[in-house]
Amino acid sequence: LNELVFIGLGLNDEKGITVKGLEETKSADQVFMEQYTNLMADFSLARFEALCGKKVQVVSRRTLEEENGKVILEAAKVGKTVFLVPGDPFIATTHVTLRIDAEKQGIKTRIVHGTSIMSTIVSLSGLHNYKFGKTVTVPFPENFSETPYNVIAQNKKAGLHTLCLLDLNANENLFLSINQAIKMLREVEEKKKLGAVTPDTVAVGIARAGGSNPTLKADFIKDLANFDFGQPPYSLIFPGELHFMEVDSLIAFAGTPVTFRRLPK
Amino acid sequence: LNELVFIGLGLNDEKGITVKGLEETKSADQVFMEQYTNLMADFSLARFEALCGKKVQVVSRRTLEEENGKVILEAAKVGKTVFLVPGDPFIATTHVTLRIDAEKQGIKTRIVHGTSIMSTIVSLSGLHNYKFGKTVTVPFPENFSETPYNVIAQNKKAGLHTLCLLDLNANENLFLSINQAIKMLREVEEKKKLGAVTPDTVAVGIARAGGSNPTLKADFIKDLANFDFGQPPYSLIFPGELHFMEVDSLIAFAGTPVTFRRLPK
Numbered sequence: 001l002n003e004l005v006f007i008g009l010g011l012n013d014e015k016g017i018t019v020k021g022l023e024e025t026k027s028a029d030q031v032f033m034e035q036y037t038n039l040m041a042d043f044s045l046a047r048f049e050a051l052c053g054k055k056v057q058v059v060s061r062r063t064l065e066e067e068n069g070k071v072i073l074e075a076a077k078v079g080k081t082v083f084l085v086p087g088d089p090f091i092a093t094t095h096v097t098l099r100i101d102a103e104k105q106g107i108k109t110r111i112v113h114g115t116s117i118m119s120t121i122v123s124l125s126g127l128h129n130y131k132f133g134k135t136v137t138v139p140f141p142e143n144f145s146e147t148p149y150n151v152i153a154q155n156k157k158a159g160l161h162t163l164c165l166l167d168l169n170a171n172e173n174l175f176l177s178i179n180q181a182i183k184m185l186r187e188v189e190e191k192k193k194l195g196a197v198t199p200d201t202v203a204v205g206i207a208r209a210g211g212s213n214p215t216l217k218a219d220f221i222k223d224l225a226n227f228d229f230g231q232p233p234y235s236l237i238f239p240g241e242l243h244f245m246e247v248d249s250l251i252a253f254a255g256t257p258v259t260f261r262r263l264p265k
Numbered sequence: 266l267n268e269l270v271f272i273g274l275g276l277n278d279e280k281g282i283t284v285k286g287l288e289e290t291k292s293a294d295q296v297f298m299e300q301y302t303n304l305m306a307d308f309s310l311a312r313f314e315a316l317c318g319k320k321v322q323v324v325s326r327r328t329l330e331e332e333n334g335k336v337i338l339e340a341a342k343v344g345k346t347v348f349l350v351p352g353d354p355f356i357a358t359t360h361v362t363l364r365i366d367a368e369k370q371g372i373k374t375r376i377v378h379g380t381s382i383m384s385t386i387v388s389l390s391g392l393h394n395y396k397f398g399k400t401v402t403v404p405f406p407e408n409f410s411e412t413p414y415n416v417i418a419q420n421k422k423a424g425l426h427t428l429c430l431l432d433l434n435a436n437e438n439l440f441l442s443i444n445q446a447i448k449m450l451r452e453v454e455e456k457k458k459l460g461a462v463t464p465d466t467v468a469v470g471i472a473r474a475g476g477s478n479p480t481l482k483a484d485f486i487k488d489l490a491n492f493d494f495g496q497p498p499y500s501l502i503f504p505g506e507l508h509f510m511e512v513d514s515l516i517a518f519a520g521t522p523v524t525f526r527r528l529p530k
Binding site: 008010011013014015016017018019020022023051088089090091092093096097099100103104110111113114115116118119120122123124126128129130131132133134135136137154158160210212245248249252253 | 275285316399475477
């Protein structure tokens with residue numbers, strides 16, 4: 001049977017894949033993988049190949065975006081082809097085009113979902129999922145944008161939390177730090193003065209979500225900027241209105257001082 | 266070592282768990298599981314017990330919410346204890362209290378995340394993750410609320426998509442249907458007349474997200490209400506402004522007529 005199966009690798013290491021995803025990989029004729037849309041900090045290709053018993057061909061951004069994944073589509077025309085993607089295959093929309101192209105060429109596609117960084121960060125924080133507004137990525141300084149600040153301000157106005165992914169380039173081992181992200185947001189605050197990101201704004205910094213030893217720290221921006229989060233990747237949450245159970249959760253798991261209970265909503 | 270490990274079972278069946286989650290379960294002294302926060306349509310307890318080689322104790326909502334998970338905490342005081350939860354352990358916040366209680370009693374806790382219904386629905390739809398606003402659950406008619414309509418209207422105003430989870434009671438095999446959800450939203454529209462859910466509003470109905478044979482259908486509300494989605498669980502997306510790539514994706518995977526390309530944003 002020829003088909004293209006998109007499989008999420010989940011987070012952190014080669015055991016982040018689901019049992020189903022691993023089974024599907026074991027029965028594939030050809031296996032491809034990309035490693036650039038997300039960092040899997042403890043992933044070893046050799047260990048993964050031992051686990052699935054297949055040779056895995058790592059494809060570059062160039063292969064996917066400039067050559068439209070031709071090598072993958074050609075393989076999927078003649079046999080069961082698996083394409084492994086960090087996290088969930090379509091939470092970053094990069095690969096939707098490949099899936100549409102496959103269907104246009106008459107190749108059947110299936111998805112085996114994986115654990116996504118998005119839901120993992122929400123889950124780790126203990127904050128209520130239905131209270132998150134729009135998500136945003138804070139870019140590297142060379143791609144400076146006011147959008148992240150605007151999203152935080154808008155969500156806050158509606159009482160909603162904002163999940164900020166911090167930009168990364170996994171191939172070149174570049175990661176925007178929490179300190180850098182706060183600095184950029186503070187610059188926009190100084191200009192727009194909406195009060196969304198002041199030194200006394202509370203935020204939650206998260207490092208290595210999905211890894212075996214994640215770091216969470218909820219504190220005032222001014223203190224968070226100097227906190228040592230250890231190894232990447234990083235993300236930030238700007239809470240909107242906090243329910244007392246959410247505060248309890250931050251106190252229990254994000255090193256928040258108990259005095260936070262007295263903070264206004 | 267005594268500890269409490271929360272492990273996400275992921276979606277659909279016993280192979281939705283990660284390889285890491287399965288390994289952790291295999292090495293546990295006691296294994297508990299709840300089955301009421303989400304439906305895992307093809308999950309077999311017997312097959313899962315064969316897979317992990319452990320006896321799994323299913324705990325009720327009563328045990329968790331009225332007795333505060335006492336039986337689980339007692340086990341975690343004397344040995345490695347695993348608590349299995351459908352999807353991701355903390356995307357529904359039901360179990361955050363148990364984790365806080367454990368830490369208060371000096372029990373170390375860890376999390377092995379799982380595939381969540383939230384990210385899976387976004388991923389399946391091909392819509393852009395960062396364009397989703399606040400999420401909402403549409404309740405059963407006996408818990409009628411105007412909130413879901415208001416959330417859709419607010420998100421739409423900001424150009425954002427709304428993910429609507431449809432209420433379910435997995436224990437009693439009750440699932441709010443897409444037809445019922447639309448009917449409730451239309452009732453509020455008739456009263457508030459904000460134009461957020463008219464017969465000509467486009468929505469995406471999704472059944473069995475995360476299963477091996479999900480159904481997606483994007484269409485006008487008036488046509489969606491009569492579409493046969495098959496077995497539960499169900500969800501709905503009300504798109505805000507659509508990027509042309511998102512329209513392409515709906516045409517390719519959600520049976521959307523090509524004429525949708527001509528729809529205004």
